[in-house]
Each structure stands twice: as C-alpha cells, then as structure tokens.
Amino acid sequence: MGESKLRSVYPTLLPTRRAFLSSALGVSAYVLLPDLARAGSGGGIRALAFDGDVLLAAEATLNVSEDNGGTWAERTTPGKVLAMATNPDRPGLVAAGLEKGGVALSADGSATWRIGNAGLPDGEVNALAIASRNPDLIYAAVRGDGLYKSEDAGETWTLAMDRPWLKEAERDPLTLASVDLETGMGGIWIYAGTEMGLTRVPDCFCRWQDVQPGNAMDALVSGDAPPPENPLPDGEPVQSLASSPSAPERLYAALPSGIWTSADGGVVWTQVALSAATAIAVHPRDETYIAAVIGGTLKLSRDGGKSWTATAAG
C-alpha cells in the first residue's frame, strides 16, 4: 500500500508523525489503572502474549503489565485486537490481528503502531503467529478466507494456504503457533487450533495434517505396537495455543474443557486445569511460566500449570 493511501486510511499512524504518535499513544497513555477498575474481569481477554517479561492482554483495549499482572497500564491500539504474537529475538515486537481487518505492528512493546495490510483481504484477523526463527516472517489467519504470510515484517502479504479441513468442512484457525520443531521439509511447523480441534501445516505450506507421532508409519509397517497417543478431546474447539521458544516441544492449549499440555509437540496431551479456558501464553525463556484465562479469570502458573494464582486484574 502506498503511503498516500495509508495516510488516508490511518492518518495518525504514519512514521512522519512519529513524534506526535509517541506522545499520543505512548508514554502519556501509560496510565496506571486502579486494579479494581477491572477486577474480576479477564473473561473478556481475547489474547495474551509475553514480550520478554512484559505480559500483554488484549481485551476491549490492550493492557500491559511489567510486574507479572500486579499492575496494568492501558495502551492505545489502532483497533480492537483479536490476536497477538511476539518473538524473543526481537524484544518490543508485537503483532496484533485487528477485528476490523489488517495487522498492527509495534516495535516498541505496544506504545506505537503501524498498520500492515497490503495484500490482506478484508476480514477479521483472528489468529496470528511470528515465525520462531525469523521475526520478519508473520502468519495471519483471515476469518472466512485463509492463511496469509508476510516475509517483510508485515508490510505485504500473500495467500499461503487455504483454511484447514476438519470433519468435512473448512475451519477457521482460532489460534496459530509457530512451533520450532523440524518438519523434515527444511522448515518448522505452524500449529492451528480450530473449532474442531488441532491441526498443523509445515511452513512450506504443503498440506494441513493431523499431529502424528514421528514414527507412526514405521510402526504401521513393522506391525509394532503403535506409539502412545493421547490427542486433545475430539471435536472440541482449541481456542488458544502456545509453544515456548525455550522448549518448543512443550505446548499448551486452552479449550472449553480446560488447559492441556503436551511435552512431545502435541502427540500426548494431559489436562492441567479443569475450567473453561480461552487464552494462553508462555514465557519466552521459561516454559513453565504461563498466563491463561481460566474460568473467566486471568491466572498465572510458574510450574507448567500444576498450580495457579489469579492476577490483580487483566
């Protein structure tokens, strides 16, 4: 998209107005909110992300906490945020999928934003991932359309793949995660949670496929006992997924039945929380530190989900 067109659509978001921006959306917007203002909320949180130690929670507005959920500051975004992604190799980088369409990108931890939507069709961007090994490579799911990718940090986008096909229909990804496990095709995996369960696609976008143990075919042929599997509950929506860069085979998933975790890239899952969960994020350097919305409340766990504490607000 040319700058003039951009200017007409997002007049306040041009780099030329950076000075204005940082005061309008930056420091001055960083107001400490009284904890009680949103006490008991958390149920409205659509997305969670860790930018280093900073926890971001997208509700009607975007809130950030630098003290593990103790206190929160509100940030202004270019629109309502449905999905967020970060990358530990580029601190401060936040990609946000917008309800009105398009992807908002921040290089300063959500203080200021630019819009990237050249090549993206209209429609909610309701799931988003940044490639684990390349912060310039971003994936965005457009509701009702397909999976798009940008190789230039969100400036321009192209269709990568149609939506996954599960249980006799095309399904919207509700969440995406770049999972730094080798596909054997010269790249890594992108996992997607859909309303009908989990699926994944290699980052060459050859095909959506179920998560299967690496040696499943060997067992099939040799007649050995099949490797153990315990998939997520059949047909249940996977609302949110997280894979920690520090231990990519460790996955977390938020489902109506609760929080589930896998230590082997999604073959065997165990349940670690029993109330309906809607959003989850894992700390980039500590795969046992997770934030999740469980039973409508934002909670943190420092032990991989064994125990949880509610935050002041979210």
Place this chain on the structure above:
Amino acid sequence: MRPIAGMFLAGIATAVIGSFVLAQASPDETAIEGLTFLGEPVSEDDLIAGKQIYAESCASCHGENLEGQPDWRRRLDNGRMPAPPHDETGHTWHHSDRNLFIVTKGGVQAVVPGYESDMPAFEGILTDDEIAEVLAYIKSTWPERQREFQAEVSANDRGGL
C-alpha cells in the same frame, strides 16, 4: 543413472516401496552436473525419459509446464487440494527425494496416514525406474536455489516422514 538399490529407502520406505533399479547407464552416458536422484547420478537419457513420462502421466493435473492447477492454494469444493506446481513456485522442492518417491508411488496417504487427496498412487502404473526418472526430470527444471535447498533436505532425510 546407475542401478539404485532399495537401501536408500530404509525401514518403512523399503516395506512400502520395495526396491527399485534404474536403467543401467551405458558407458557413454554422461551424468548431468549437479543433479542426482537418491544419491545416484542422472543422465540425459533419464531426463528425456522422465520428460516423456511427465507429459503422459503428470501434466494433466500438474500442468504441461509444471505450473499446477489454477488457484492451487485454494481448496476444491470437495475439500481436497488441487495439484500444486512442480516448478519453483510450488512446494515440491521442500521434499526429499525419498519423500517425493514415496508420494508418487504410494500417494500422499503414504506419508500422511489417513490423508485424502486426488494425487493417484502410481504403484503398478509406473515402474520404480520410471518414477525415479520423472522425479529427476522435475528436479532438473528447478533453479539453483531450489536445487540446493532440496539437496540439503534430502541429505538430512533420516528416514522419518
């Protein structure tokens, strides 16, 4: 190509694919520089044969010029994916020689159990030699970057799928 034994296809691949032997290269045949299939050199004759097989058995879906079906990133109404290009605009070059061989011989379900696709299994239709030749031909059309990438993927292929 010199005879290729099934030893390249360890484990499951051997069981599914069996072994195959490529046409014995005649002494005057010269190997094409920088092109192998399953580790074996590829000759001009292999490519001529492969091109012919491609035109007869693959082009109807994957396109006369390897360009794939129109709009191949979008699902068909039946939920299946169209035939992707085999040139550098597709993703064929992300797969190892072994993977390409298994997919062509056994269909996509041979590498992704339970997967439904319109890609036929060519077992019993093409010989192992012919499959190797047509894939060698496809590889010969790729630019340097894709060839190098795919050579590395093949080198790293430790037998998993």
